[in-house]
Amino acid sequence: MERNVCLIAGGMSEWGVREASLRDMFQEAGKACFEDNPAVTNKDVDGLIVASAYTERCSFQTHLAPLVAEYLGIKPKSICARVELLCASGSSGIILAYGLIKAGIADVVMVAGGEKLYMPQKWEVFYSELASVDHDWDGAQGLGLPPPAFAMVAKQHMKLYGTTEEQLALVSVKNRRNGLNNPRGHFRQPIDLQTAMTARPIVPPLKLYDCCPVTDGCAAVILACEEKAKDLTDRPLVYIRGTGQATLNNMSANMPNWTTWEALKVAAQKAYADAGVKPGDIDVAQTHDCFTISEIIEYEDLGFCEKGEGGLFIQEGKSDFGGQVPVNTDGGLLSCGHPFGGTGIRQAIEIMKQLQGRAVRQVEGARIGLTHNLSGFIAAHTVIIYGRDKD
């Protein structure tokens, strides 16, 4: 039988607008990860996967994995490589580490990810955005910049399903409330509905608080085979139960549907099937709320509600604590920010803590958790399901 794989530690650098360099923040995140579980040290780690998307352009550094290994005192012998799937680089790294451990190629792997994105001049980030979609087809038209693209998605969803600007704003209000006590997040102040609704427009219908910020930060987790995990932690074991990563198109002209994300459905279907669970079994989820509209569509395409009912789902409190499935319990991208390679790892840390009963804002009795990480202009979707039980 293939081996079971567990999450045994996780930590983050402080996230926000930082004066630190990318390597500083990787070091902070690695340190926080080891401090989260002092039973595991850099000597136990036999592999390192680093997740980062804009390191070349924004940090002038490629061949990043050996550099991070050196700064963390890790000497990998099974894997030492970087993975990039833009906004979903972090969750990609977790899937790849999961494969290596499950297959018996590695035993204990750190997945560390993050970015230094904020620069006063903003040019490198601006250029990088245009290079993040198909640059000959979409980038050349300026479609690489996320707010206009997601504004079109929001407009279409409103037109087809009657979703309202207030429903969008409610996602932001919830996630800012969830991020309130998160010690590492970018924003830690709540906002009320009035503030969200009257904020300055970015690209209508998206207003300031409908958009996640430009954030610097890193995060790291350690995955281990079950046997090692038992040695290396006394906390409840958190198993990876299923994964899916799907793409059906890249350029926007080939997108089958802007408001039903088919690739998300394919990725989720595979992850649910692997895990042997249904959407109704999920106790807590971290989804990719890069914009408020994203979270609403994710409720639908992850199967938490019917198509077109995402607006109602937030309005009726079904994604809040005490609701059907609390979503983005640590504040999500809207509160924590979104240093691309870090996001999927931050999501994993929050799910690990939720399933171990030690989250800042705890979902009582959570046993099955899900993360969803989106990349490109809705081009690729990554879903991972975690459980307190093996199967």
Added chain:
Amino acid sequence: MERNVCLIAGGMSEWGVREASLRDMFQEAGKACFEDNPAVTNKDVDGLIVASAYTERCSFQTHLAPLVAEYLGIKPKSICARVELLCASGSSGIILAYGLIKAGIADVVMVAGGEKLYMPQKWEVFYSELASVDHDWDGAQGLGLPPPAFAMVAKQHMKLYGTTEEQLALVSVKNRRNGLNNPRGHFRQPIDLQTAMTARPIVPPLKLYDCCPVTDGCAAVILACEEKAKDLTDRPLVYIRGTGQATLNNMSANMPNWTTWEALKVAAQKAYADAGVKPGDIDVAQTHDCFTISEIIEYEDLGFCEKGEGGLFIQEGKSDFGGQVPVNTDGGLLSCGHPFGGTGIRQAIEIMKQLQGRAVRQVEGARIGLTHNLSGFIAAHTVIIYGRDKD
């Protein structure tokens, strides 16, 4: 039991100084890969890993994996991500795909890699090289540029072990001879010893033919679980038997030894142990001959000969056809060129063909093959062992 994993197809774009863009060359390589084994189509492929190091700076394109998927008509559901470990990005992709298939997370995965590096102005490549080592410590001193770094290694090896410039030149003469009939390689003309010895100096003791060229190109392979592989090819199955990827330092100041590559020994040791073979069992090897001195040190640290005897190993023809272990039978980096993400995949294709008995220059009866891929300033080493037999 974990599943066995086989190489079932491989193909390359033309390699050289190309007017094609990176996406064109990925398409050429993908097409060549499917043509190599018409039984497998893009519909059979459930995962795609793309290996590329300089895509951001030299091709202005990140989030490359979904773009390549779209251009090849592949709709991944298990994995769709890019991997970067500079010069060893390609072999890293193979290890990661191997893990996913062995673990049962994916069944049929394409690993496609390559670069568009040559530009008349050369600035993006120049900058990228400085960003490929630790840019604060080594890049800032200009140590990112490979010829000076490897010239120091060569000088030290000559001083310690009496290695001669003629022995270096013989590596180049052999590999140019091996690349003679390779229909995709960058250089396809032989050179004689006289030509190699009298070529213009690059950084003494390295002369023109001691250095691999700047090359554009892509390559792709398809890996499948044994069960699918049996359905998808009538050729002999080529199994991945063992892998290792090690790094002990990144910046040059922390390198334990410039002429004994400890991380290579660690990676090779793990790969040999996984595969249950010894250096003497290897019938054919593709090693990372970015410079002639590299191949000489690789003979030693892969265990083909004793430390310090690499010069003699080439001089006595032990790495040539008919010798102890033919090395770089398709011409290696010195003939084929080195579009970083493509190299590890080219090596895998050549080993697959050798073990299936259909290489351009065939090692008779080869059953066990090895690839070695180096990255950074000798910072990280990747070793993969393939076999005609499962174990």
